[in-house]
Amino acid sequence: MFEAFRQYTSQFITLSVSEQQGFENIFACRQVPAKTKLTREGQTANELFFINKGLVRLYYTKEEKEYTGFIFREHLFASSYESFLQQTSSIQTLETIEDCELLVCQHQQLQQLYDKIPALHILARKVAEQRFMSAQMIISSFVLDSPEERYLYFLRHHGDLLLRVPHHIIASYLGISPVSLSRIRKRQIK
């Protein structure tokens, strides 16, 4: 249940057995079907998720349409980050793409644990740093690369997701229309 969780956190910090125990205790396991909303736009995200199995996407809503901002894979923390951190109303929705197994933790419990396990500050810092670096790479690809290049990069690094995620979701993640993605894919085959 916590194998992947332990492996992920141990990249960043080492906890004593009792600390690790206390940390894992605030997470509950939850099985969730595909297309379930985990966090809703307009509400405060008070849960943090670690994905044991499945895929989750984060999207924005604008004029009735959904725009995917990120796709979370297995063995990553997923959340509407700023809403969770600042406990403010979220402008993003978190929704499962596949059936998922999630480890779920409440904001308040995590907050209380920071005092008991100071090393969690380091973990939180490293996770935030990692997410920032990942976000920066995405920004650089928008600034540096054409839609076609962004698709090729996605193909190389997350090619397996092409079989697991509807293409219109990938298209909006790449910042283009589904039609354009289809055209780019057609060009590549030749």
Add this chain to the structure above:
Amino acid sequence: MFEAFRQYTSQFITLSVSEQQGFENIFACRQVPAKTKLTREGQTANELFFINKGLVRLYYTKEEKEYTGFIFREHLFASSYESFLQQTSSIQTLETIEDCELLVCQHQQLQQLYDKIPALHILARKVAEQRFMSAQMIISSFVLDSPEERYLYFLRHHGDLLLRVPHHIIASYLGISPVSLSRIRKRQIK
């Protein structure tokens, strides 16, 4: 000298007088003319900057051309973040846009101070979280908005920079060509 620095850090943590003293001690003040490279592509960034005065931009190089990834304003930490954090070779260059007054700190000294002042972990975490949220807003604007909408957003929030930063730099920050920016601006006047 450290007024803005104190104000910025006090948003996140409160240090004792001696801690604050020790923290500020690892920063040196440096006056730098415009168009000075602070961090070079291919080298490891071992300095972190706090901008007292002036503007700094971060850019990538691709096929002899420069693509701006971020523009740092006064009273912000600026750095080639991942290179500084991981002490790896950087793919980005940091360069002043205007004459700048900077507070400069070495990676090693900061690293040593983490042990003496554990609250710095919290500060580093909050700074990373803030930068991540800022990065996420930029990503969402690439996914949600047209180049024209991105320009209008930039105008509303950083309109003063239009007078301080060459437009071709702003254009590449917005992910478009200078020609396209000029066309968008022309449309807006009417």
Add this chain to the structure above:
DNA sequence: GCCTGTCATTAACAATTGTAAAGAAAACAT
């Protein structure tokens, strides 16, 4: 089995953008 909803592709047209090149204006240095 059938129906419905979801999804991917294609076509046609309009709109936008990128590229290359040229010119004018402003800033800078000598």
Add this chain to the structure above:
DNA sequence: ATGTTTTCTTTACAATTGTTAATGACAGGC
């Protein structure tokens, strides 16, 4: 003051993208 560099705009053309709509494939629910 002069010449050089930098910056911004404009033009013309090619390429790409967005939009709308139609089609066919596919899976899930009843």
